[in-house]
Amino acid sequence: MAARTRELSTAVDQLRDEVAERLEAEAALKKAQADLIRAGKLSALGQMSAGISHELNQPLMAIRSYAENGTAFIARGQPEIAGENLDRISDLARRMGRIIRNLRAFARQEVEGVSDVDLVGVIDAVLEITQTRMTHEEVTLDYSPPSSPVMVRGGEVRLQQVVLNLVSNALDAMAGRADRRLTLRIVAEGATTRLSVRDTGAGIAEPERMFDPFYSTKEVGQAEGMGLGLSISYAIIESFGGTIAGHNVEGGGAEFTVGLTAVQKSEAA
Template identity: 60%
Template sequence: MSRAFVHRAVIICVFLSAVAAASAGVWRYAYLQALDQLARQGESDLALASDRLQGQLQRFRELAVFLADHPLSDALAGGRGVEDARALFLDVADKTDALDVMFVDGAGRVQAAARGPAGSDLGATGYVQRALQGALGWGHGVAKPLDGRAFYHAAPSFGADGKVQGAIVVAAGMDGIEDAWRGGLRAVFFTDVYGQVFVTNRSELVLWQRAAGGPGLAPPDGTAPPFDSYETGGHEIWRLGWGPYLPQNALHLVKHLPVIGLTGEVLIDVAPARQLAKLQATVVAALCLAFGALLFLATERRRTLARANAQLEDRVARRTSALSEINTALRLEVSERKEAETALARAQADLVQASKLSALGKMSAGISHELNQPLMAIRSFAENAGLFLERGKPERAQENLGRISDMARRMGRIIKNLRAFSTQQTEPMTRVDLIAVLDAAVEMVSGRAEAMGVTVDYAPGSAPIWVKGGEVRLGQVFVNLMTNALDAMSESEERRLGVSIIQGTPLRIEIRDSGPGVEAPEKVFDPFYSTKEVGASEGMGLGLSISYGIMQSFGGEIRVHNIEQGAVFSVEVQPWTEQVAA
């Protein structure tokens, strides 16, 4: 064996080792990058699934709060109207897809139920105990009085003396919620504090239990299927043998949901990430080997330049084909991302509408008061007009009829504001009368402010002030800020809400309250940031974030700062000029 042959063999071995090391490094880097991208997508999917579950459970909580004020609650507390209540509860359960609707008395015993038996004792359950203490309660599990998995919402029912006389319990069946999730691309499941799978879009995982102190799940019968887990680049990977509808190797992500006492988890198949990393490593190895082969051929076959050129052209063609395939894959990925951005825009629009409806829910009591007062006044004026006509005093009757007309116009104005505020609109930026928008917003919250004993300091202007924006969305911003101010003053002794217009450059609207102020002004506009207690019914911390985005879309700004007593939200708007119109 010649020395030159040994020398060339050593060079080839070293080169191949370097190519193998480079390919392994490229594979590792590409795999971790793909895992990071999968993690971001998975976190987004898990957040959407979590919001969807919380939204589906939210309507059952609102149903419990609504039924707690029904007149039948007073009758049931007195031991009457059981059959009427059962018929009503059954009708409500059928129309809302609730598993059961029940009324429990002050001792925690079921007085009437849509489907379950009466007489059951729920006094030991945490959600009923919390409701009997005057707060909203919730719980979940597989327990009496129903068979199967259910999520329970309990709302207190107050008597005429202001004391708790019982509670309305609404049970939401998990089977009905899961039916809408079947066939999802990601395997998503929600576990409780004991590590048991309570809700999932994979029926084979229902009621699986997490082993104490470790990852993974095991079925209720205790026969654990194959499972292993390991860490890769800061990501937790599960190696599964749980059936054909679950990935063999999956990225495991977790999101805690303290509002409903569950933990959301998702399993994402990492096979595409491995295939992509393998493809990139193969391309790098092919390029390196091609370069080495070309260099070797150029050195060894200088005399056969034509043949070497032909081989080079062949390899260049193969590389071009591979790059073309990669380019096609990148175009497909760009198309998918555009579709995801479109879906995100639709989801953001839905969040804006949900925020408006949430604000209407908060103001429902005040709005009812605002409409009830004119109705009672109309009835009184109508009766007086009849008496005056009988007594031969038509001028007094005409005066009462004029007051009835004024009350009707007032009710029409309130209803018009509600209808305009609740409509989902995406109007373009136009010329908007700021005074009219502020008048409508103040009128919408005035009922709740009056019920809370809040003094509203607002002096409407006589002349219109034209600004750039959308009337409905600009009104939503002011309503959100005013309702947040009312929420902040719920525990204050002095309750005063101030709304003022500051002329200048830029034009500002200041909304002041006499609450405790803002704890972290720099975070108040972040999504999902809230200073309210976990589990509160006011929302999820999206109202100010949505309002901030609306004002930025109008070219405006929202700022907040604390004062000696309370906080001031300053809204900057763009004045409407002829240059803007052009």
């Protein structure tokens, strides 16, 4: 009887140790994840600012030539045409303002909590950032934005970061290929709203490894290809209580789906 008791108490001690170890490991994992998000935010910021200076340069050049034209038309006594040039300038200036606002929101290092976010607005912002690249690489966009906001639970900037990475990955996968079509879909499924990002690229080489930190098939030393995008996205979406998954599609290409908690209409008011 005494021996049995001793045995049992040893077993309990062992269990207790194991539980403590588990908890420690879990805490370490949580911390690593938080560190990863922070590191990724910086690298994403670098990527984002490179993209944005590119985005700003174009309208800036255009503004210059419209201004020059405007001056010339005034000199020629054609103020109406000069006025049209001025209108174009103000459109472009407004566009630049929007881009800068996006960057500012992104750079804000605030620890934003989880709130109600408009998924349509998030997609808009990402498309604005990637527009030049998509036009340049002649990518067809298949997306019909819903006419009203689609509210989900998340953090706006972080969600934008996730969608930007999915779209960038899709564009990377299609670079240099004959068929380049990016398909975005928002689907409401009860309590969950899903966003899918689908491309016509070469497909995922090793789906079981793609969420691993630093796993990348892209060339090292380039602006992209840190291999952090998906692992950070995973951590971010998990912190929203959502899901993220990707798979190869029949007929070629990859599809990534993000599942987010839908904000019920009555609560959203």
